[in-house]
Structure formats: C-alpha cells, structure tokens
Amino acid sequence: MDLNRILEKKQVRSSVPCRLDFGGTLDISTFYLPLAHLKPAGFNMAIDLRTFVTLYPHTRGRIRVSSRGFDTAEFEQGTAPFDHPMGLMFACAQYFNAHGVHIHIESTSPPRSALGGSSAAAVAILGAFHAALDLPIDPEQLAWLAHYIESSVAGVPCGVQDQAAAAFGSAHLWEWKMGKKGPEFKRFPVFFSDEQVHEFGSHMLVAYCGIPHTSKDINSQWVRSFVKGTTRPVFTQIIHITRKFFKAIQDKDYTRAADLMIQETQLRLAMTPDVLDRTGKKLFEKARKHNCGARFTGAGAGGCLWALGRSKDIALLAGSWQAVLKQTPDAMLLDTKIDTQGIAIL
Numbered sequence: 362m363d364l365n366r367i368l369e370k371k372q373v374r375s376s377v378p379c380r381l382d383f384g385g386t387l388d389i390s391t392f393y394l395p396l397a398h399l400k401p402a403g404f405n406m407a408i409d410l411r412t413f414v415t416l417y418p419h420t421r422g423r424i425r426v427s428s429r430g431f432d433t434a435e436f437e438q439g440t441a442p443f444d445h446p447m448g449l450m451f452a453c454a455q456y457f458n459a460h461g462v463h464i465h466i467e468s469t470s471p472p473r474s475a476l477g478g479s480s481a482a483a484v485a486i487l488g489a490f491h492a493a494l495d496l497p498i499d500p501e502q503l504a505w506l507a508h509y510i511e512s513s514v515a516g517v518p519c520g521v522q523d524q525a526a527a528a529f530g531s532a533h534l535w536e537w538k539m540g541k542k543g544p545e546f547k548r549f550p551v552f553f554s555d556e557q558v559h560e561f562g563s564h565m566l567v568a569y570c571g572i573p574h575t576s577k578d579i580n581s582q583w584v585r586s587f588v589k590g591t592t593r594p595v596f597t598q599i600i601h602i603t604r605k606f607f608k609a610i611q612d613k614d615y616t617r618a619a620d621l622m623i624q625e626t627q628l629r630l631a632m633t634p635d636v637l638d639r640t641g642k643k644l645f646e647k648a649r650k651h652n653c654g655a656r657f658t659g660a661g662a663g664g665c666l667w668a669l670g671r672s673k674d675i676a677l678l679a680g681s682w683q684a685v686l687k688q689t690p691d692a693m694l695l696d697t698k699i700d701t702q703g704i705a706i707l
Contacts, residue, residue, distance in 0.1 A: 365461030367493055368418040374707040375414050375489040378407035378700040379468075379476035380526035381567065381658055381667045383625065384603030386583050388520030390544060392596060393537035399600050403522050404607050406532035406551075408567070409700040410470035412478060413707075414485040416493055419463040426450045426464045428482075430472035443514040449479055452514045453486040453507070457494070464489075471691070473573030475657065475664025477523030483507040484527040484704060492706045500528035500703055505544075518584055521546065523659075530703035531558075534607040551610055555701070562698045563672040564615050566653075568682050570640040571692030572663040579660040582633050595628055602628075619670045622654025629661070636661035640692060643685045644668075651678040665695070 382405040387393055393401040419425055425435040426447045434447055438460035441451035450464060464486060470476045484507045491498055507528075508521040525535055525546060532551035539545070552558045586592040602625050609618035626645060629636050636657055637645055644666050648655035653670030668678055679694065686692040 362457050362459050362494075363421055363461045364416065364459055364493060365418045365421050368416055368462060371493075373416040373489050373493045375485045375492065375704060376411045376707060377481045377485045377488070377527035377704045378530055378702070379410045379412065379470045379474075379478055379481050380405045380407050380523060381476070381565075381665075382406075382522060382526075383606055383622065383656060384599055385522060385659065386520065386580070387596065387600060387603070388522040388525075388535065388537050388546075389518045389580075389584070391518045391584055392587060394539060395593070396596065396600065397538060399597060400536055400538070401600050402534050402536045402603055402607070403520075404532075404534050404603055404610075405522050405526045407526045407530040407700045407703065408476070408697045410468075410476065410695065410697050411700065412469070412481045412485050412527075413467040414482065414489045415465045415467075416489050417463040417465060419461055421461045424451065424454055424460050424462055424464070426454075426466070428466035429468060444516075448514055449483055449511055450486060452510050453483050454490070456487075456506070456510060457490050459490065470695075471569045471573075471665075473664065474569055475659035475661060477526065477659060480507060480511060480523035481527035483511060484524050488704045488706060498704065498706060503704060504528040517581055526703075528703050531701045532561075532610075532699055534604070549607070551607070552699070552701075558699050558701060561610075564669055564675055566668040566675050566679055566682065567665060567695040567697050568644060568667075568686060569665050569691070569693050569695055570638060570644070570663060571686070571689040572638055572640065579633050579636055579662045583660075586632060592632055595632060599625060599628060615669060615671050616652070619648075619652065619654035622656050622669055623649060626654075626656045629657075633661075637666075638663050640685065640689050641666055644682055647681040647685060648678060651675075651681060653678050
C-alpha cells in the first residue's frame with residue numbers, strides 16, 4: 362500500500378493516552394484462561410501523558426520511523442526486522458503492507474517509563490493508518506489488533522490492558538475472558554462525570570524513578586512461575602484484591618484502597634523482589650508511612666510508581682517523594698491526571 366500520494370493530499374495525526382494500572386499480568390492469556398473460573402480482572406486508568414503519531418509522505422518503496430529516545434530507522438518495504446528497537450512500529454505498518462510513509466512518534470511520557478507507551482504507540486499508529494485509508498476507527502478492534510501484532514513479534518506472552526486503556530481512555534475494571542470466537546474483554550467504568558474525575562485527581566500521585574524499565578525480565582519470571590504452578594495461589598489472591606480495589610475506588614474509600622494497594626505490591630515483591638528498584642522501594646516505604654498505597658506501573662523494575670490515598674495524605678506524600686526523587690538523575694514527579702479520551706484523530 363503506497364501512502365505517499367494519500368499523505369501528500371492530507372496530513373494524518375492521531376493520539377492516545379498512557380495508563381496507570383493495578384492487578385496487571387492477568388490480561389495475559391497464560392493467566393486468564395487457566396483462572397477463568399475466577400473471572401480474572403485488571404484495573405487501569407488512562408492518563409494525559411499522550412502519545413502522538415503523525416504520518417508524512419515519504420519515498421515510495423521505503424518506510425521510516427522516528428521517535429524521541431530512539432535512532433531514526435528506515436527500510437525498504439517489507440524488509441524491516443521486527444526485533445528492531447522499533448520493530449513493533451514497523452510490524453504495525455507491515456500489517457497494511459505500507460510504504461511511502463514516515464511514521465513520527467511523539468510521546469509526552471518518559472521513555473520506557475512502564476506506562477504502556479510502546480503499546481499505546483501501536484494503537485495510535487493503527488488508528489492513523491485507518492484514518493489515512495478512510496477505515497472505521499473502532500476502539501475495540503484497534504486494541505485487539507495492536508495486541509495481536511505485538512504478541513506476534515515480542516517473543517514473550519503479551520497482555521492487552523495497555524492497548525485497551527489507549528483505545529478507550531478513562532478508568533475501568535477490565536474482565537478478561539474467552540468469548541465464542543476468541544478472547545474478549547468486558548469493561549466496567551469507574552467514573553461517570555467530569556466532576557468525579559476531577560475529584561479523584563487529588564487522591565493520586567505519579568513519579569518517574571529515573572531508571573528505564575525492561576518489562577520482559579519481570580514478566581517472564583511471573584509467566585514461568587505461573588506455568589510451573591508455584592505462584593497460581595498468589596495470582597488467585599491478586600484477582601480478589603483487584604476486584605476489592607475497584608469497589609473501594611467506587612466507594613471513595615481511599616484508606617481501604619491504599620491498604621489493598623500495599624497488599625498487592627507486597628505479593629509481587631515476594632515473587633519478584635526486583636519489581637521495585639532502589640528508588641521504588643524508598644517511595645513505597647514513604648507511601649506506607651503517610652498512610653498511602655503505592656504500586657509500580659506495568660511490570661516495574663524501573664519506570665514509574667503511583668500512589669493513592671486521602672487528599673491530605675497525598676499532599677504530604679508529594680513532599681516526601683520529591684525529596685527521594687532529587688537523589689536520582691532524571692527522576693521526578695509527573696504532572697498528570699486521568700484522561701477521559703481514548704484514541705483521537707486530530
């Protein structure tokens with residue numbers, strides 16, 4: 362598919378949000394299929410650190426991808442290696458057999474921050490291609506398509522929560538299950554008005570630890586231990602905790618939600634102590650001392666942490682976290698809030 366002529370006539374630009382999460386890993390079929398009787402679920406919230414994708418016309422027969430934090434790469438049509446640092450992006454373009462296009466990615470989140478940025482970029486790319494080709498923008502279709510493309514090239518089991526949050530936005534409990542024809546998700550909204558979203562903002566805090574994460578390392582440990590059967594009881598607990606956490610958020614019981622957050626993080630630490638790096642462990646302990654909960658995002662091991670608690674406790678925690686973050690280059694509090702918009706064509 363030669364996009365050069367199409368893109369010379371119109372510029373195509375899309376954007377999607379990143380996410381914070383709780384109860385992750387259960388969106389991987391390795392987990393949600395054997396545990397189907399428990400109705401595995403995950404909780405996440407889209408945040409306004411959005412990823413933007415712009416499609417520009419380029420040399421016919423060639424495809425280029427550029428993104429902050431990565432070297433620009435260019436290949437002949439159909440030859441891009443999918444094990445490249447931007448292999449997922451090339452794989453998304455290959456789905457359309459595309460050429461004559463330059464895909465430019467702009468992310469407002471820190472690189473490799475465990476906020477689901479690469480999966481979000483895949484959703485944004487697919488949405489941009491759909492817009493360029495005048496195809497429908499169906500959030501559910503794009504979420505699953507991005508998931509399957511990523512799973513096909515990643516070399517490790519992949520979940521779908523990042524793509525779901527990017528496509529739909531806002532905050533949801535997601536139930537992962539097998540439908541009649543394939544995997545499905547069912548979503549349960551947390552907020553039903555802008556006022557609820559705004560009120561929740563004073564109860565959360567997000568920090569970047571200054572060290573990029575590598576999700577494959579931790580995820581592979583969770584997958585291996587689950588397949589062996591040694592951690593299945595732990596993930597059973599995580600399912601129950603996640604559903605209780607969702608209920609606590611609905612009830613605005615932030616003390617209860619914070620306690621559940623601590624419980625879930627402690628279960629993860631018992632399985633994989635490296636899920637929190639040195640800075641992350643300091644932030645986690647500071648949160649506990651201020652009666653707040655804290656959890657890594659994604660698969661942890663660097664990247665971001667987010668905290669939850671009563672407004673007055675979160676306000677005090679912000680100062681304590683700031684003092685810790687000053688000790689690590691590039692670490693910082695992130696100025697962010699829940700984003701109610703999913704994929705957008707600009």
